[in-house]
Amino acid sequence: MKTADREFTTISGVPVEPVYAPGDFQNPAPGEFPYTRGIHRDMYRGKLWTMRQFSGFATPEETNLRYHYLLAQGQTGLSVAFDLPTLMGYDADHALSEGEVGKCGAPISSLEDMEILFRGIPLGDVSVSMTINSPASVLWAMYLAVAEQQNVPWARLSGTLQNDILKEYIAQKEYIYPPRASMRLVTDTIEFGALHTPKFNPVSISGYHIREAGSTAVQELAFTLRDGIEYVDWALERGLAIDDFAPRLSFFFNAHSDFFEEIAKYRAARKIWAHVMRERYGAQSERSLKLRFHAQTAGCSLTWQQPYNNVVRTALQAMAAVLGGAQSLHTNSLDEAYALPGEHAVTIALRTQQVLAYESGVTNVADPLGGSYFLEKLTLDSESAANDYIRRIDEMGGMIAAIEAGFPQTEIASASYRYQREIESGARTIVGVNRFQSAVFQSDAEPIELLHVDEAGGRRQTAKLAALRARRDNGNVQKTLDALRRAAEGTQNTMPLLLDAVRAYATLGEICDALRGVFGTYRETPHI
Amino acid sequence: MAKPGLDGHDRGAKVIARALRDAGMEVIYTGLRQTPEMIVNAALQEDVQVIGLSILSGAHNAIVPRVLELLRAKEMTDVMVIVGGIVPDEDAAALKRQGVAAVFQPGASLDAIVTFIKGAVPA
Numbered sequence: 001m002k003t004a005d006r007e008f009t010t011i012s013g014v015p016v017e018p019v020y021a022p023g024d025f026q027n028p029a030p031g032e033f034p035y036t037r038g039i040h041r042d043m044y045r046g047k048l049w050t051m052r053q054f055s056g057f058a059t060p061e062e063t064n065l066r067y068h069y070l071l072a073q074g075q076t077g078l079s080v081a082f083d084l085p086t087l088m089g090y091d092a093d094h095a096l097s098e099g100e101v102g103k104c105g106a107p108i109s110s111l112e113d114m115e116i117l118f119r120g121i122p123l124g125d126v127s128v129s130m131t132i133n134s135p136a137s138v139l140w141a142m143y144l145a146v147a148e149q150q151n152v153p154w155a156r157l158s159g160t161l162q163n164d165i166l167k168e169y170i171a172q173k174e175y176i177y178p179p180r181a182s183m184r185l186v187t188d189t190i191e192f193g194a195l196h197t198p199k200f201n202p203v204s205i206s207g208y209h210i211r212e213a214g215s216t217a218v219q220e221l222a223f224t225l226r227d228g229i230e231y232v233d234w235a236l237e238r239g240l241a242i243d244d245f246a247p248r249l250s251f252f253f254n255a256h257s258d259f260f261e262e263i264a265k266y267r268a269a270r271k272i273w274a275h276v277m278r279e280r281y282g283a284q285s286e287r288s289l290k291l292r293f294h295a296q297t298a299g300c301s302l303t304w305q306q307p308y309n310n311v312v313r314t315a316l317q318a319m320a321a322v323l324g325g326a327q328s329l330h331t332n333s334l335d336e337a338y339a340l341p342g343e344h345a346v347t348i349a350l351r352t353q354q355v356l357a358y359e360s361g362v363t364n365v366a367d368p369l370g371g372s373y374f375l376e377k378l379t380l381d382s383e384s385a386a387n388d389y390i391r392r393i394d395e396m397g398g399m400i401a402a403i404e405a406g407f408p409q410t411e412i413a414s415a416s417y418r419y420q421r422e423i424e425s426g427a428r429t430i431v432g433v434n435r436f437q438s439a440v441f442q443s444d445a446e447p448i449e450l451l452h453v454d455e456a457g458g459r460r461q462t463a464k465l466a467a468l469r470a471r472r473d474n475g476n477v478q479k480t481l482d483a484l485r486r487a488a489e490g491t492q493n494t495m496p497l498l499l500d501a502v503r504a505y506a507t508l509g510e511i512c513d514a515l516r517g518v519f520g521t522y523r524e525t526p527h528i
Numbered sequence: 529m530a531k532p533g534l535d536g537h538d539r540g541a542k543v544i545a546r547a548l549r550d551a552g553m554e555v556i557y558t559g560l561r562q563t564p565e566m567i568v569n570a571a572l573q574e575d576v577q578v579i580g581l582s583i584l585s586g587a588h589n590a591i592v593p594r595v596l597e598l599l600r601a602k603e604m605t606d607v608m609v610i611v612g613g614i615v616p617d618e619d620a621a622a623l624k625r626q627g628v629a630a631v632f633q634p635g636a637s638l639d640a641i642v643t644f645i646k647g648a649v650p651a
Binding site: 098416417423526 | 534535536537542543547560563585587589591614633637638
């Protein structure tokens with residue numbers, strides 16, 4: 001196709017000019033409202049982003065070893081990946097857990113597993129992020145209980161709970177209960193956190209999964225921020241003051257392949273959120289206005305074919321996140337189209353961040369690409385397009401209403417289909433997949449020693465659960481579950497009751513079943 | 529097109545369902561969190577010719593044989609089973625030996641899937 005005939009767009013389909021001219025792109029300095037250029041004056045000169053590799057597999061014991069390894073290799077924060085049974089509120093020995101235990105993350109069925117997970121890790125000194133949603137408050141209670149055992153005051157704990165249920169209905173689909181009951185549980189954690197864990201982020205409002213499901217960059221940006229607005233509304237409805245909880249709302253964005261589009265997205269995110277906080281909610285505290293985010297390089301961009309190319313993809317995506325001012329970063333491993341990260345592969349991924357941080361020089365300057373005509377135009381356009389979506393969702397009655405109408409899900413499904421068609425037709429090149437294939441490296445099935453998770457972990461977890469149920473005070477467990485049920489039926493904050501239950505070694509499944517009994521379960525209407 | 533087990537990653541299943549519809553096939557998407565029993569029952573009720581199983585969770589070795597077993601038990605062995613998702617080569621080979629007609633790994637083209645089904649199933 002002739003250059004003149006081809007349409008040049010970002011990976012999201014936004015048309016791009018051949019060259020950009022100087023324009024009127026005035027932005028306040030980094031650290032100044034609306035923080036388009038960054039939330040701190042000195043950005044990475046003051047403090048590097050946290051290097052936080054998402055990790056978990058097979059058993060709590062093996063995951064704990066990987067955590068020690070990663071910390072020894074220089075990562076600066078932990079990020080817990082739970083397996084599907086845990087994510088869905090099932091114990092490892094539940095019928096639906098068969099074949100799934102430890103395959104996508106660490107199985108945590110009780111406080112005992114959480115104790116093992118953090119063995120030898122001082123929670124007062126190491127920041128911990130936990131990727132958990134529907135049963136987030138239960139796992140958080142377990143984490144808080146382990147901190148107690150370590151004699152670490154909750155006020156000292158640093159970390160993040162993903163706990164963003166809205167994006168589950170939109171994209172990741174790990175929901176248990178219906179939306180309003182789930183929002184109540186999230187609000188319980190925000191309220192509890194405001195009182196007890198001032199250094200802990202009770203939610204990580206996420207766009208990563210929305211993007212992985214196939215959305216455009218603008219959809220990722222808009223749906224994430226509008227989810228944030230929904231959480232703020234519920235917290236205010238609960239009676240919390242905006243500046244009491246907004247400083248601890250954190251965000252999580254994808255770091256996808258189109259370099260400038262991603263950087264523009266992060267800058268637009270900060271700008272939009274600062275204005276929302278100030279103008280929509282009247283927030284006074286600067287900390288309420290500053291959007292802080294974790295980024296993860298795009299899992300969906302990794303290829304099965306020629307997996308070593310993924311190291312390059314991850315490096316470029318990581319650089320976009322850093323140039324975009326991320327506070328925390330996970331870099332994917334080259335083997336993740338095949339399996340969970342092997343040790344060698346995750347080390348390369350961590351080294352990617354370290355090379356960026358210590359060798360590239362981009363950390364010496366805040367918002368070093370600020371002033372790029374292309375970047376500034378893209379930032380403005382992203383802001384405008386995202387605000388359009390936010391307005392539309394407002395008009396629908398908010399995000400829950402939009403979800404019930406299938407709006408974000410349909411937008412995502414259309415975008416992902418369009419993208420796949422571009423690849424099919426060859427309009428969009430994926431190196432090694434639809435162009436530059438290589439018969440020799442076509443299926444590098446063992447590029448580096450792949451991590452294999454077998455059924456042994458599942459059997460081990462099952463045995464552990466049987467032993468746990470035999471030795472604990474089952475009368476006490478029942479009491480705590482009854483009290484939890486009563487609280488859930490009423491309006492009491494469920495966190496204290498969850499803490500009692502986990503301390504009694506009630507299992508995740510037992511606790512979630514108690515809540516299922518009260519709230520019911522959710523079944524989605526699929527939108528293709 | 530079914531999503532068995534706990535896996536909630538439905539981007540691929542939905543894109544393929546749409547591509548198959550665009551290619552003129554009648555497609556029923558079961559939605560998420562289907563057990564093998566639910567899938568086979570739906571296939572029986574809808575009188576399908578093909579069952580597509582989308583699994584990215586690593587649970588394929590537990591789930592797929594169960595589906596095949598149920599199809600045999602219900603004398604539905606004329607129903608073709610194809611699998612898509614994260615399935616290593618050795619596992620793919622094993623699944624094919626057990627009766628799975630094809631395993632589509634990451635990067636498989638929509639065209640290849642459509643062509644395969646059209647070639648294998650009488651119109």
